Amino acid sequence: MPKISSDTLWDLAAAELQARESRTGDDGDEDEDDLVEDGNLCERTVLFMGSKSGGKTTILLRCLDRDEVPKPTLALEYTFGRRARGHNTPKDIAHLWELGGGISLSDLVQIPVTPLNVSTVSVVLVLDLSKPSCLWGTMEKLLQAALIQLEKVFAVPPRSRDSRASKPQNQSRELLRILPKDHPDRELISPFPVPLLLIGSKFDIFQDFESEKRRVICKTLRFLAHYYGASLIFTSSKSETTMSKARSFVSHLAFGTERGKSMSADPSKPLIIPSGMDSLSQIGSPPTIDVDIGTLHARNPLDLWKKVFERVFPPESTLEHKELKDPAKDPQYSEALIDSMRAQKNQELEQYKREQAKSWKGMALET
Structure with a gap:
């Protein structure tokens, strides 16, 4: 009956590392x-x-x-x-x-x-x-x-x-x-x-x-x-x-x-x-x-x-190559479907901000 090893994956990895180090030598300069x-x-x-x-x-x-x-x-x-x-x-x-x-x-x-x-x-x-x-x-x-x-x-x-x-x-x-x-x-x-x-x-x-x-x-x-x-x-x-x-x-x-x-x-x-x-x-x-x-x-x-x-060859203006802080605005990573959904969510967010601003103004007038 074949012998079943009880070693875990970590035990096998440690053994492999020790084998490699022994091949490398004591000074580690292989x-x-x-x-x-x-x-x-x-x-x-x-x-x-x-x-x-x-x-x-x-x-x-x-x-x-x-x-x-x-x-x-x-x-x-x-x-x-x-x-x-x-x-x-x-x-x-x-x-x-x-x-x-x-x-x-x-x-x-x-x-x-x-x-x-x-x-x-x-x-x-x-x-x-x-x-x-x-x-x-x-x-x-x-x-x-x-x-x-x-x-x-x-x-x-x-x-x-x-x-x-x-x-x-x-x-x-x-x-x-x-x-x-x-x-x-x-x-x-x-x-x-x-x-x-x-x-x-x-x-x-x-x-x-x-x-x-x-x-x-x-x-x-x-x-x-x-x-x-x-x-x-x-x-x-x-x-x-x-x-x-x-x-x-x-x-x-x-x-x-x-x-x-x-x-x-x-x-x-x-x-x-x-x-x-x-x-x-x-x-x-x-x-x-x-x-x-x-x-x-x-x-x-x-x-x-x-x-x-x-x-x-004068280098281009640094303003033209200003690094984008928001990768979502980088045309290199554009995705039509995702960008359209993001634009829609941005519009909804702006609308929400305007509505909230009106409600706060109304509350301020009432007080």
Whole structure:
């Protein structure tokens, strides 16, 4: 007669955790590559964020080979992908998060970036090339939000988070992964603490821009990607070739597959620049169109590039991009049936307020 286990679900979970810790070792410093090679299940987290209506969902669905019509992202949405490394092996899992709303909901990055998964987190930043006036502001706001959350996670005591993750260790690993020790730019860049991919979307619209404007955008994004130690690629949902290239870069972050080593820096063609394959000497100085760099008072190279870029593409008025305090009034989340019912209830509420106001006035006159 088979033996019936009396262990509860919590007992089994505790036993599994102890088994994993024993495989990790006493110092808790198991390399991420070991998780892939020893046949165990490997899980990674990829956070997609970027320009509002910039094509994040389209790119995500293409990467998952899902033939679905993209829908507006409601705040923060989760999905996952699985991939088998071979026969009779467990499938690796990629936890995929998509942040909607552009910069308005940037605080939600604290949900997918946690102390428990920080060592396997990567970020995909999608920037709408058809709206260059919003490009720098979107990049700056979202990367800052992600960096603040990463700082909080790295500040958590080691026992409360993934013991493999620490900010100095992650930054040194990223720097070694991106540039060799003898690279002249090693002291001039500030790699993002976790792997970062910049995707310029809507290249089909961008390619119709004036050549000088294309050159400014391309050089600026190349500088940003190199400065943060990121890969850079341009895509268009109307081009299967560019989407296939983007899919390989995302798959590299999600499953550790090969990303390809081809490079294209021609502004008239979609850029493809893997991290570590560019240099400040190849990028050149900030592009100037009727701008005297000597008149710009910049604190550092990043600030200088920002000032030059915003001289060419002035950022839109902050009033036009004022964050909506009431999400119900955001057209991104409109629903015809619900909105009509809400409008009717609002009218009934206003009518009720007027009637109550009249009754109170009547009572006041009587007294």
